[in-house]
Amino acid sequence: MVSAGAVQQQIDLARYPEGDSRTLNTAQYLINRENLTRRAVQFGRLLFHHDFAEDERSGCNGLPCVQRNERARTGPPQSMFEASSCATCHSQPAGSAGFSEARHYTFTSGNTIRGPDMFGLGLIQQLGIEATEDLKAASRAGRPLVTANGVDYGSGLGVGSGRAIETDLVVRPFGRKGVESHLRAFASRAAFNHLGLQAQDRFQCPAGDLDGDGRCDGPVKAGVDPDGDGSADELTQGGLSLLEHYLINYPAPGRGRITEEVREGETVFKAIGCAECHRPGMRIRSDPRIEHLTVFWNEKNARFEAERRRLVRAVDDGYQDPDRMRAVLRAEPKREGLVVDLYSDLKRHDLGPQRADRSDEEGVNRSVFVTRPLWGVGSYTAFMSDGSAPTLEDAILRHGGEAQSTTKRYTALPVAKRRAVTAFLKSLVLFSVDDVLTAKIPITAGDLP
Numbered sequence: 001m002v003s004a005g006a007v008q009q010q011i012d013l014a015r016y017p018e019g020d021s022r023t024l025n026t027a028q029y030l031i032n033r034e035n036l037t038r039r040a041v042q043f044g045r046l047l048f049h050h051d052f053a054e055d056e057r058s059g060c061n062g063l064p065c066v067q068r069n070e071r072a073r074t075g076p077p078q079s080m081f082e083a084s085s086c087a088t089c090h091s092q093p094a095g096s097a098g099f100s101e102a103r104h105y106t107f108t109s110g111n112t113i114r115g116p117d118m119f120g121l122g123l124i125q126q127l128g129i130e131a132t133e134d135l136k137a138a139s140r141a142g143r144p145l146v147t148a149n150g151v152d153y154g155s156g157l158g159v160g161s162g163r164a165i166e167t168d169l170v171v172r173p174f175g176r177k178g179v180e181s182h183l184r185a186f187a188s189r190a191a192f193n194h195l196g197l198q199a200q201d202r203f204q205c206p207a208g209d210l211d212g213d214g215r216c217d218g219p220v221k222a223g224v225d226p227d228g229d230g231s232a233d234e235l236t237q238g239g240l241s242l243l244e245h246y247l248i249n250y251p252a253p254g255r256g257r258i259t260e261e262v263r264e265g266e267t268v269f270k271a272i273g274c275a276e277c278h279r280p281g282m283r284i285r286s287d288p289r290i291e292h293l294t295v296f297w298n299e300k301n302a303r304f305e306a307e308r309r310r311l312v313r314a315v316d317d318g319y320q321d322p323d324r325m326r327a328v329l330r331a332e333p334k335r336e337g338l339v340v341d342l343y344s345d346l347k348r349h350d351l352g353p354q355r356a357d358r359s360d361e362e363g364v365n366r367s368v369f370v371t372r373p374l375w376g377v378g379s380y381t382a383f384m385s386d387g388s389a390p391t392l393e394d395a396i397l398r399h400g401g402e403a404q405s406t407t408k409r410y411t412a413l414p415v416a417k418r419r420a421v422t423a424f425l426k427s428l429v430l431f432s433v434d435d436v437l438t439a440k441i442p443i444t445a446g447d448l449p
């Protein structure tokens with residue numbers, strides 16, 4: 001494999017041109033051409049791991065670059081430049097765009113937060129998009145606000161500012177407060193807040209981004225330097241598209257050993273009402289990704305193995321490679337249906353004083369959070385979105401408010417059943433994506449490498 005540094009020297013990925021599916025060496029060309037769409041994921045990965053403190057072209061937000069770089073290395077965690085790469089905070093398990101073991105401070109509220117992992121985020125984004133479609137259709141028809149997956153947004157906190165869903169009926173799964181509907185928007189927000197990088201789509205966009213999909217609604221204005229630090233175009237549309245493509249295609253979490261106890265735990269989990277909010281079996285109508293990877297424990301071989309399915313078909317759209325004059329096929333996502341055990345309803349709930357931040361944030365009450373998807377939770381080392389619960393049981397006991405009755409049913413269980421619930425949660429695991437890339441976790445089924 002070419003080292004990240006070597007590729008970065010040849011290609012300036014953060015300043016990669018957006019282009020289109022018919023222009024060589026552009027983000028849209030890579031993303032949309034059959035033989036290159038996986039490379040677009042690799043490029044996104046390199047960007048995610050790129051050390052921007054060493055990158056003078058990334059702009060330094062009004063500071064002399066030396067000073068910005070110094071702050072990125074040594075600054076307090078609440079500074080705008082607390083990190084020099086996305087991977088600074090999203091790094092566990094090692095070899096993955098995972099979670100952060102450290103707790104971070106938010107800039108304004110004094111709350112602490114834990115950096116969550118990137119596993120399966122493309123599926124979560126799509127579930128949100130489809131739920132939004134359902135809710136808008138229901139609202140137009142005067143029907144109750146229930147999605148095709150049976151999530152009732154009219155119940156619980158209901159509709160309103162900072163409630164289960166905002167009045168615009170847009171499901172926003174990202175951020176523990178439910179602030180963004182699209183990864184592209186979250187990524188450009190993170191790039192600015194943590195790395196001081198101004199994305200064209202956010203800062204060089206006269207038309208604005210009214211639909212919140214993270215893409216400028218009109219043409220971006222190239223060549224300007226909004227923060228006046230001497231660097232224009234710190235993160236181009238093309239650079240952001242590569243990062244977005246990477247995040248959308250990040251694999252879903254895996255599954256560890258499924259023992260008798262784990263099976264029993266899952267039954268209890270459903271019986272006492274956890275699954276009301278932490279919903280398994282969420283159906284996606286139109287999977288936007290290029291491939292699906294399932295990592296599971298193979299009991300016979302006593303090891304993790306993976307299955308991979310390609311989700312794109314090659315379509316001849318008449319485009320020819322200009323040098324060799326032969327067809328280069330277009331990669332078109334098959335847009336299949338898929339059911340995922342997400343263990344979330346992607347809705348905000350009030351957990352009461354047992355789980356409250358120090359202060360409100362983003363117009364959302366300090367005890368209100370989007371249900372955390374529990375897939376992958378078995379790999380975490382601290383629980384709840386602030387990382388304040390040292391054990392799974394502790395996390396469960398800190399559910400008050402809307403979850404009060406469920407928590408009571410949990411505490412009334414005999415110890416063995418309680419233990420089964422946490423054993424079940426521990427079987428929902430993340431894995432090292434590097435281990436799959438290096439075949440330490442072998443792909444043994446599906447479309448073999």
Ligand code: HEC
Nearest residue numbers: 083085086089113114115116174175176186187190191194
């Ligand atoms: C200083 C640490 C830090 C850095 C650096 C960082 N993040 Fe994050 N990230 C966080 C924290 C903390 C959250 C949780 C925010 C919340 O829940 O409100 C988060 C959340 C996210 C989410 C939403 C995930 C979800 O499940 O809701 C995405 C996507 C994300 N980050 C992408 C990025 C990208 C892309 C970069 C680099 C441009 C980046 N992050 C850099 C700490 C960081």
Ligand code: HEC
Nearest residue numbers: 176274277349369370371372383384385395402403406410
């Ligand atoms: C009323 C909805 C609701 C119910 C019922 C509920 N939860 Fe939760 N759960 C949440 C929300 C919201 C969060 C996110 C809290 C936060 O962001 O800190 C959460 C967080 C968690 C976490 C921490 C996840 C992480 O990433 O650290 C665990 C574990 C968990 N719940 C398990 C359970 C179990 C087990 C039950 C049943 C006993 C249950 N929950 C019942 C809404 C609920």
